[in-house]
Amino acid sequence: MMRTRPLKVALLGCGVVGSEVARIMTTHADDLAARIGAPVELAGVAVRRPDRVRDGIDPSLVTTDATALVKRGDIDVVVEVIGGIEPARSLITTAFEHGASVVSANKALLAQDGAALHAAAEEHDKDLYYEAAVAGAIPLIRPLRESLAGDKVNRVLGIVNGTTNFILDKMDSTGAGYQEALDEATALGYAEADPTADVEGFDAAAKAAILAGIAFHSRVRLDDVYREGMTEVTAADFASAKNMGCTIKLLAICERAQDGGSVTARVHPAMIPLSHPLASVRGAYNAVFVESDASGQLMFYGPGAGGAPTASAVLGDLVAVCRNRLSGATGPGESAYAALPVSGMGDVVTRYHISLDVADKPGVLAQVATVFAEHGVSIDTVRQQGRPEGDGEASLVVVTHRASDASLSGTVEALRKLDTVRGVASIMRVEGE
Amino acid sequence: MMRTRPLKVALLGCGVVGSEVARIMTTHADDLAARIGAPVELAGVAVRRPDRVRDGIDPSLVTTDATALVKRGDIDVVVEVIGGIEPARSLITTAFEHGASVVSANKALLAQDGAALHAAAEEHDKDLYYEAAVAGAIPLIRPLRESLAGDKVNRVLGIVNGTTNFILDKMDSTGAGYQEALDEATALGYAEADPTADVEGFDAAAKAAILAGIAFHSRVRLDDVYREGMTEVTAADFASAKNMGCTIKLLAICERAQDGGSVTARVHPAMIPLSHPLASVRGAYNAVFVESDASGQLMFYGPGAGGAPTASAVLGDLVAVCRNRLSGATGPGESAYAALPVSGMGDVVTRYHISLDVADKPGVLAQVATVFAEHGVSIDTVRQQGRPEGDGEASLVVVTHRASDASLSGTVEALRKLDTVRGVASIMRVEGE
Numbered sequence: 001m002m003r004t005r006p007l008k009v010a011l012l013g014c015g016v017v018g019s020e021v022a023r024i025m026t027t028h029a030d031d032l033a034a035r036i037g038a039p040v041e042l043a044g045v046a047v048r049r050p051d052r053v054r055d056g057i058d059p060s061l062v063t064t065d066a067t068a069l070v071k072r073g074d075i076d077v078v079v080e081v082i083g084g085i086e087p088a089r090s091l092i093t094t095a096f097e098h099g100a101s102v103v104s105a106n107k108a109l110l111a112q113d114g115a116a117l118h119a120a121a122e123e124h125d126k127d128l129y130y131e132a133a134v135a136g137a138i139p140l141i142r143p144l145r146e147s148l149a150g151d152k153v154n155r156v157l158g159i160v161n162g163t164t165n166f167i168l169d170k171m172d173s174t175g176a177g178y179q180e181a182l183d184e185a186t187a188l189g190y191a192e193a194d195p196t197a198d199v200e201g202f203d204a205a206a207k208a209a210i211l212a213g214i215a216f217h218s219r220v221r222l223d224d225v226y227r228e229g230m231t232e233v234t235a236a237d238f239a240s241a242k243n244m245g246c247t248i249k250l251l252a253i254c255e256r257a258q259d260g261g262s263v264t265a266r267v268h269p270a271m272i273p274l275s276h277p278l279a280s281v282r283g284a285y286n287a288v289f290v291e292s293d294a295s296g297q298l299m300f301y302g303p304g305a306g307g308a309p310t311a312s313a314v315l316g317d318l319v320a321v322c323r324n325r326l327s328g329a330t331g332p333g334e335s336a337y338a339a340l341p342v343s344g345m346g347d348v349v350t351r352y353h354i355s356l357d358v359a360d361k362p363g364v365l366a367q368v369a370t371v372f373a374e375h376g377v378s379i380d381t382v383r384q385q386g387r388p389e390g391d392g393e394a395s396l397v398v399v400t401h402r403a404s405d406a407s408l409s410g411t412v413e414a415l416r417k418l419d420t421v422r423g424v425a426s427i428m429r430v431e432g433e
Numbered sequence: 434m435m436r437t438r439p440l441k442v443a444l445l446g447c448g449v450v451g452s453e454v455a456r457i458m459t460t461h462a463d464d465l466a467a468r469i470g471a472p473v474e475l476a477g478v479a480v481r482r483p484d485r486v487r488d489g490i491d492p493s494l495v496t497t498d499a500t501a502l503v504k505r506g507d508i509d510v511v512v513e514v515i516g517g518i519e520p521a522r523s524l525i526t527t528a529f530e531h532g533a534s535v536v537s538a539n540k541a542l543l544a545q546d547g548a549a550l551h552a553a554a555e556e557h558d559k560d561l562y563y564e565a566a567v568a569g570a571i572p573l574i575r576p577l578r579e580s581l582a583g584d585k586v587n588r589v590l591g592i593v594n595g596t597t598n599f600i601l602d603k604m605d606s607t608g609a610g611y612q613e614a615l616d617e618a619t620a621l622g623y624a625e626a627d628p629t630a631d632v633e634g635f636d637a638a639a640k641a642a643i644l645a646g647i648a649f650h651s652r653v654r655l656d657d658v659y660r661e662g663m664t665e666v667t668a669a670d671f672a673s674a675k676n677m678g679c680t681i682k683l684l685a686i687c688e689r690a691q692d693g694g695s696v697t698a699r700v701h702p703a704m705i706p707l708s709h710p711l712a713s714v715r716g717a718y719n720a721v722f723v724e725s726d727a728s729g730q731l732m733f734y735g736p737g738a739g740g741a742p743t744a745s746a747v748l749g750d751l752v753a754v755c756r757n758r759l760s761g762a763t764g765p766g767e768s769a770y771a772a773l774p775v776s777g778m779g780d781v782v783t784r785y786h787i788s789l790d791v792a793d794k795p796g797v798l799a800q801v802a803t804v805f806a807e808h809g810v811s812i813d814t815v816r817q818q819g820r821p822e823g824d825g826e827a828s829l830v831v832v833t834h835r836a837s838d839a840s841l842s843g844t845v846e847a848l849r850k851l852d853t854v855r856g857v858a859s860i861m862r863v864e865g866e
Contacts, residue, residue, distance in 0.1 A: 024583065024727060034650070034770040035582050131580060137728030139572070139580035147564060147572030149468050150457065150748020217467070277734060280713055294457060294745035295570030298735035301710060302728065312727035315583020329762035337467040 007036070007322045008043035010075045010100070012066050012091055013082035014054060017105060017132070018045070020311035021079060021318075022057050032315070036322040044069045070095040077321050079314060080104040081132075089113060096124040101325060103317040105132035105310055111206035111222040114213060118334030127330050129317035134207045135160050135286040137309030138302040139316070144214045145332050148292060153215040155291040156254040157432060160207040162284030162304040163198035164230050164250040166190045168269075169282050172247050177235050190284050200229035201267040204252045211288070212254035212265040217338035220254075220265050224342040228268035237269075237426055240355060240397065243383075244430070246271040247279050251431060255348070262343040268429060271353055276432040289432075346406035351380070351433065353399050355425040356415065360394035364420045368396060371418065375411040377403040393422060399430065440469070440755050441476035443508045443533070445499050445524055446515035447487055450538060450565070451478070453744035454512060454751075455490050465748070469755040477502045503528040510754050512747060513537040514565075522546060529557040534758060536750040538565035538743055544639035544655040547646060551767030560763050562750035567640045568593050568719040570742030571735040572749070577647045578765050581725060586648040588724040589687040590865060593640040595717030595737040596631035597663050597683040599623045601702075602715050605680050610668050623717050633662035634700040637685045644721070645687035645698040650771035653687075653698050657775040661701035670702075670859055673788060673830065676816075677863070679704040680712050684864060688781070695776040701862060704786055709865040722865075779839035784813070784866070786832050788858040789848065793827035797853045801829060804851065808844040810836040826855060832863065 009025070011018055025032065025042055033039040045057055046066035054062070063069055070078050070091050078095040080102060082088045088109050092102050102121070104110065110117070110133050121128040131141045135158070144153070159165050163185060170181040182199070185191035197203045205225040212220040230250045241248050249272050254265045272279050277299050281287040286304025291297055303309040324331050358364045365384060372379050378401040385395050400408070408427075415421050442458070444451055458465065458475055466472040478490055479499035487495070496502055503511050503524050511528040513535060515521045521542050525535050535554065537543065543550070543566050554561040564574045568591070577586070592598050596618060603614040615632070618624035630636045638658040645653040663683045674681050682705050687698045705712050710732050714720040719737025724730055736742040757764050791797045798817060805812050811834040818828050833841070841860075848854050 020727070028583070028585065031585065031650075031771075032583065035768060137584075137725075138731060139576035142580050143572035143576060146753055147575050147749040148745065149752035150461070150465065150750075151570075151745040152461065152464065217464075277713070280710070292570075292745065294453070294741040294748070296736045296739075296742055298571060298733075300731075300733060302731035306729075308727040309729055312581065312584040312725065315727070316580040317583075319582035320579055323765065324762070327762040329757070329760040332756065335468060338464075 006039040006041035007076040007325065008041055008074055009318065010043055010069050010078045011045045012070070012078060012080045014045050014047045014057070015081070016307035017310045017314065018081045019054060020307040021081065021314050024311055024315055026056055032319065035319050037326055038322065040318070040322060043075060044072070066091055067094060070100065071098050073098050075100045076325055077318060078102045079318065080106060081314065082106070083108065085109055085112065089117070092117060093120045096120045096126050101127035101321045102129070103314055103321055104128070104130045105314055106130070107133040107203070107206040107210060111209040114210065115219050115334065115336065122333050125330060127321045127324055128333070129321055129331065131317050132310045132313035134210050135288060135300070136302070136304045136306060137312045138286060138288065138300050138304065140288055140300050141214060143300065144211070144290070145335070148290070148295065151295050152293040153290060154256045154293065156211050156215050156288060157278065158211070158252045158288035159249055159278055159281050159286050160252045160288065160304060161198055161204045161250060162286055163191045163195065164204070165281060165286070166284045167199070168230065168233065168248055168250060171233070171235065172238055175235055175238070178231060178233060199231050201227045201250065204250060204267040208252035208254055208265045208267055211252065212263060213336070215254055215290070216256060216263045216340055217335045218263060218340040219336045220263065220342055224265060226266035226268070226345040230269045233269050234426070237428060240353060240426070241271045244271060244353065244399065246273050246430065248428070249278060253431065257343060257347065262341045262347070264343050264345070264348050266345060266348060270429040270431040272432040278432060346404060348405045349402050351400055351402055351430040352408050353397070353428045353430055354412070356396040356398070357422040357425055358394050358396045359420040359422065360392050361420070365396065367418055367420055368398070368415065371414045372398070372400070372411055375407050375414065377407050377411050439472040439474035440509040440758065441474050441507055442751065443476055443502050443511045444478045445503070445511060445513045447478050447480045447490070448514070449740035450743045450747065451514045452487060453740040454514065454747050457744055457748055459489055465752065468752050470759055471755065473751070473755060476508060477505070499524055500527060503533065504531050506531050508533045509758055510751060511535045512751065513539060514747065515539070516541065518542055518545065522550070525550060526553045529553045529559050534560035534754045535562070536747055536754055537561070537563045538747055539563070540566040540636070540639040540643060544642040547643065548652050548767065548769070555766050558763060560754045560757055561766070562754055562764065564750050565743045565746035567643050568721060568733070569735065569737045569739060570745045571719060571721065571733050571737065573721055573733050574647060576733065577644070577723070578768070581723070581728065584728050585726040586723060587689045587726065589644050589648050589721060590711065591644070591685045591721035592682055592711055592714050592719050593685045593721065593737060594631055594637045594683060595719055596624045596628065597637070598714060598719070599717045600632070601663065601666065601681055601683060604666070604668065605671055608668055608671070611664060611666060632664050634660045634683065637683060637700040641685035641687055641698045641700055644685065645696060646769070648687055648723070649689060649696045649773055650768045651696060651773040652769050653696065653775055657698060659699035659701070659778040663702045666702050667859070670861060673786060673859070674704045677704060677786065677832065679706050679863065681861070682711060686864065690776060690780065695774045695780070697776050697778070697781050699778060699781060703862040703864040705865040711865060779837060779842070781838045782835050784833055784835055784863040785841055786830070786861045786863055787845070789829040789831065790855040790858055791827055791829050792853040792855065793825050794853070798829065800851055800853055801831070801848065804847045805831070805833070805844055808840050808847065810840050810844050
């Protein structure tokens, strides 16, 4: 069974993930060879700083000329773990043109240019695999693309960013505020010095775009994803969530519209019932909940980042791509045949938890309830309480039934115009019920 | 891209799962065709009772002659959802001989004869897929075979039987005894009239054999799996578990030995900490926890049985096998290159929770502790309590550090011989720490 000519792998990038990929390719060479049916050989490693010491990597393989490496013509698989848009995009398309298949961990690039990259792969009859781009080691792309290929996915609900989950979990368990929890995450290495991509939801939005595209067999780009960060979540929000039997998570939510004619993708903090499996996802772990017609509710859970877990996902793809190459076949490419349009946030239907600061006098609740009714938003529960300060203000917490985002926005705009409403303290969506 | 000759599928068995497969093949024909790249056609349905009304299935397709159906020669894929050893085994090998690939949901057959069936598939260069054989709709076989192909799995810990999980969850949440919980499971349709295969662990053992074989790239047969049912679990055991911060689950556990030279597979009830993700798997749901070198801890969660979920898994395989067929390739076959031997239960190392009924007098604890020490079993905690009955007996609860099953068995045997030990009330393993 075993053929002797090794498959040649070019590694682009040798940071946390790349060095782990190189390490495992060396230490587990026999296992990989047995599982592929041929040995794999690291044929070159493109880096920006060649002078950095890299344990266990033959210095003669290291180059700064990534383009020359992917153009060599004898490379079977290019593993791209550079990240970012350029030069990764050009290198991947050049790799296809020169006969290589590609394994990538690049969520930003896939979310932005997935369709073009898939087209390039198909044009050259090559594979493009990217399990590592979403939720690190958690097998998710392959189950969605392949295991659920005979099912109809209606909803994907996920915690796909470990940094924000660490922060929110900390706020939930200790009562800490956002800044305090962020500081701890930074000190422990869970948050980067500039945490913007994580806390503002950009990272999660890229993953949502990729997941939505695969789940609904349609093209969903990063720009199509509604995005709201979690920097405004307060200890008071967690207290409100506890009152509701909920916790707060930053969720990536991809949904098929009820009429089936469109899809939505969004990232925002949301309350989720403690009984929901996602509620107990702790620390920096990721988990993705998938709802389908036939299979019902599935959940995939694991480490969403880190060198070794991400390398595991890359190597799983590498084995698959090498096997395809040996058999002269390619795996599943882009599946966008359904071509469902992506609707805007206004069409999203969910429940809401709204905290209002109102004047503490009779008739306020009636006024507020009228505004909700006029906008077609049905109220589930209201809780009204005077403030201990006796400052003439009261809090009103309204939880709605399901309503469109557009209706809710109209409601909130009208509420702000009421004299008796001093302010809208918070609005949070309630998901997973 | 789309070719016009349809791929022909023969369905063997048309019970709960088979009829759902047929239904989805009809209602989702366009989706399946788009995902495969060619239409799929139900070419025949073999059943035992042809007179039963089958909604939505063309009566002219129904036959009682399954052998003739798989021998037709124009069948691309045989879907076997009959279950049991024969005639399923003969039909599958006949299918390979006559040019078809096979999708099966048959855990018993795969656990007993997986190696021979894989060999037959390979001999004829055909696919044998069986995602539905383990944990219903949960994508598990494919992630283990493919996503983790670049990783080293050390442990698989799973709740793979929904009936027993329903019963144990009920006992845990209501304090009910085993019989009462079983009666409720039967009334609700979660347990069969004869629940033996579930409650005695036979079903879980078959799944453990399949999972261990794939996880460790070795052959593990049903006979290699240690098996203990859950009919002896009592309300008192749950009370003990709660004292430990644990609950009780029937677990399938597949482990690589510490020295890496062998593997074990076992099914038995065990205490598991409430903080472990498996502890919160409720009702009839299944979940499998996988520990690997690089990816760390992953969990896969979902419905473990039922017509529609199992059909989803079958159809995911059907799409993959059809795609392979169109590209003239086959997917991953058996991977048993590691050929690790399967060790017996004596070599399994874990912790134990032991409840003893002892004489309520000084010196008993010293005697008991000496027996543990003599057998090399180190004690973690001991709790001693007199009985309110004042019958001269006391309870002694011993929780051990990790020790081999052989050492523990020796200890228990010696304890039973002590005059002061009136009885061993229960022994339960403690897992997942």
